Amino acid sequence: MPNPTAAMLVIGDEILSGRTQDTNTNHLARALSAHGIDLKEVRVVADEQGAIVAALNALRERFDHLFTSGGIGPTHDDITADSVAAAFGVPISVREDARAALEAFYRKIGGDLTPARLRMARIPEGARLIDNPVSGAPGFSIGNVHVLAGVPSVFRAMVASVLPTLRGGRPLHSETLRAERGESEIAEGLGRLAAAFPALAIGSYPFRQEGVLGTNIVIRGEDPKLVAEAMARLRALLLGAGGDAASVRAEAGGE
Amino acid sequence: MPNPTAAMLVIGDEILSGRTQDTNTNHLARALSAHGIDLKEVRVVADEQGAIVAALNALRERFDHLFTSGGIGPTHDDITADSVAAAFGVPISVREDARAALEAFYRKIGGDLTPARLRMARIPEGARLIDNPVSGAPGFSIGNVHVLAGVPSVFRAMVASVLPTLRGGRPLHSETLRAERGESEIAEGLGRLAAAFPALAIGSYPFRQEGVLGTNIVIRGEDPKLVAEAMARLRALLLGAGGDAASVRAEAGGE
Incomplete structure (x- = not known):
């Protein structure tokens, strides 16, 4: 339902x-x-x-x-x-x-x-x-x-x-990954990820903080396992594309 | 126009x-x-x-x-x-x-x-x-x-x-009066004031600050003179209804 x-x-x-x-x-x-x-x-x-x-x-x-x-x-x-x-x-x-x-x-x-x-x-x-x-x-x-x-x-x-x-449904579960990479550098990979997980909403939000340009990538969905799976793929994608672990920080949980 | x-x-x-x-x-x-x-x-x-x-x-x-x-x-x-x-x-x-x-x-x-x-x-x-x-x-x-x-x-x-x-019109002019009176105590007077000034928008916004219950009354309109006139009537109304000057503070200007 x-x-x-x-x-x-x-x-x-x-x-x-x-x-x-x-x-x-x-x-x-x-x-x-x-x-x-x-x-x-x-x-x-x-x-x-x-x-x-x-x-x-x-x-x-x-x-x-x-x-x-x-x-x-x-x-x-x-x-x-x-x-x-x-x-x-x-x-x-x-x-x-x-x-x-x-x-x-x-x-x-x-x-x-x-x-x-x-x-x-x-x-x-x-x-x-x-x-x-x-x-x-x-x-x-x-x-x-x-x-x-x-x-x-x-x-x-x-x-x-x-x-x-009021009758509730399945709470929205979200995980955010903070990447110190411009949004346009990761746009193609994100597009492929979104196509591979049609049940999830994958949003990207650029930021500029203390001179650092980066993007918060938010994966939202009702199934926490599916969100975690997409998040693992996202992390591999960013590390594979020349990112180092320090530039990629995840915060699970609260929307 | x-x-x-x-x-x-x-x-x-x-x-x-x-x-x-x-x-x-x-x-x-x-x-x-x-x-x-x-x-x-x-x-x-x-x-x-x-x-x-x-x-x-x-x-x-x-x-x-x-x-x-x-x-x-x-x-x-x-x-x-x-x-x-x-x-x-x-x-x-x-x-x-x-x-x-x-x-x-x-x-x-x-x-x-x-x-x-x-x-x-x-x-x-x-x-x-x-x-x-x-x-x-x-x-x-x-x-x-x-x-x-x-x-x-x-x-x-x-x-x-x-x-x-873009072509602009007349900027919205507003004045705010802070009264240390509950919104419901001044509601009737405000209603009469609003009826007397149909060209103005008179809004009241209750607040609770450090234990003080009060109301910000905002008078908005395109004609600063008319706003000032309504504000003078409002001040008289509140002072007349047992308020003292210290409990009624006006800030003119910026919305």
């Missing part, structure tokens, strides 16, 4: 204006790789309902899961929940369990559930809440769409809440 | 697997904001021709400019140039001016123009080359699509080469 697929939709003017560097995508990508869900596409759109709804509908139809980040706070520019309700064509209103979660949170920190805060209890009909241990206001899942906060610490907590509830 | 619009297409398995944190989008977003071009959407897709062509065609039709990042190196997984040719329905082959640029570069660093390197001189018919002072292999523009390298230092050099050739 192939791994489930996923897409990510980042909602936020602050990413598009360059004010904020998005880091949620990278966090989700790593978590999904480890869980055996393949992230296939990412989109970033502005805080505009038309753009959000169009992206929601395009992505939830094409992939097994869609994760969103941003736009579920208490202010006027937080329009993600309404956009999700519009995309699914369902009503949205304050839900009692979400209100209770917020009330409990604000009681704990000594605040009131003001009308602005209550806005965060508005949940599209038919959704399941996602726990937010950091700041109270819940995320939610509806159909195959998982709606998470944009603040990185809250986003991460919500990923940790929702990911274990 | 409204500002020109743009989209960004990041091509690369290494972003989707989480191995690499994309920083090219943030660099481009800042450069475009300063040049008066509005970045409206970003997509990240895998190194798969079908996905690349679909995204290229969707985005180049909807926006004035499309910038791509990644996939123009010498290896088997570098398929961006071929995908662009396929999207435009034009032939692709080694071009003499691109070959000359590569030859000059490798002569300078003392290398040969091997078949793998020559692959980087394959340019879709009708494209204009984009200078690459860092590593020789050029990018190119075809129609409204600007095809840039993925390595950040090369991407930045190519942005610097191409951006001055």
